[in-house]
């Protein structure tokens with residue numbers, strides 16, 4: 001089935017616009033509705049020397065696959081002109097408007113999923129807007145209590161109990177309630193979106209050596225172990241808490257459907273070492289399908305033509321797969 005997917009082009013000075021133009025050159029199975037400024041895309045296409053035709057989104061027109069240099073555009077006004085590679089806080093409002101429009105259009109059925117190109121968290125905060133990431137933005141927009149960040153390649157899925165938190169705050173955020181909510185969402189969405197009948201999830205400890213029986217930290221004994229026992233009693237197949245340094249070895253991973261890390265930089269460096277440029281970032285637990293790239297704004301590469309669109313391609317394919325499987 002040909003789907004309609006929204007693509008937010010992300011930080012306008014970064015590589016998001018370049019990636020949208022690059023994927024327009026490839027044959028696509030779905031209609032890609034890029035939510036962005038049209039002049040920005042034309043200007044970046046000219047800088048890259050790539051052809052680009054933009055057709056303005058019409059909700060009443062039949063869905064038609066993008067490609068051959070053509071994209072559908074849902075136009076949004078920039079707040080100030082863009083120079084590739086140079087952040088400008090005045091455009092933060094534009095960036096957030098693209099996210100809001102994408103979420104609104106997904107919830108009202110105009111498109112079946114959202115794929116996001118990277119935004120720059122720092123410049124949005126410098127504009128005076130508290131923003132820690134798309135994951136938290138869409139959680140709040142949709143009014144759900146919890147979501148789960150999971151990055152995935154074809155053969156490795158890594159989900160996180162906590163996302164964009166200072167390391168100092170992580171231990172306090174590892175609570176029975178949070179672990180339970182995250183595990184239930186992960187278990188449910190591995191079934192719903194990925195057709196895994198009885199997901200097996202490896203859970204990492206928080207401390208080195210999973211706490212070494214309490215000698216290197218007590219979170220495993222006091223919080224993680226009892227919570228996993230309760231979740232197992234609900235029928236969820238959990239292994240752990242395992243020391244994170246050995247969890248990510250083939251011996252354990254070969255029997256698992258996903259690994260659950262306690263924090264961002266416990267899980268994501270492994271995933272990115274394994275498959276940077278081929279992975280998708282997926283938000284589970286939302287009432288809509290949202291995927292993203294596995295990388296950031298790469299300001300150094302904007303308008304250079306040296307950008308790899310592999311992760312955006314993966315994110316589009318995963319969003320289409322999820323939207324087709326959504327129950």
Ligand SMILES: NC(=O)C1=CN([C@@H]2O[C@H](COP(=O)(O)OP(=O)(O)OC[C@H]3O[C@@H](n4cnc5c(N)ncnc54)[C@H](O)[C@@H]3O)[C@@H](O)[C@H]2O)C=CC1
Nearest residue numbers: 117118119120121122292295296297298300301307308309
């Ligand atoms: N989904 C999102 O919106 C994400 C946004 N970010 C944001 O991006 C900004 C920059 O983050 P960094 O840590 O510098 O990471 P980065 O991913 O932007 O850059 C890291 C390195 O990878 C290279 N790189 C990144 N994407 C590439 C691509 N598609 N093709 C070729 N090379 C690529 C860059 O040139 C750089 O050398 C930060 O503000 C961060 O918050 C980071 C990750 C995800």
Ligand SMILES: NCC(=O)COP(=O)(O)O
Nearest residue numbers: 132133134135136281292
């Ligand atoms: N490391 C992943 C990342 O920063 C992307 O987060 P989000 O913007 O998708 O929430």
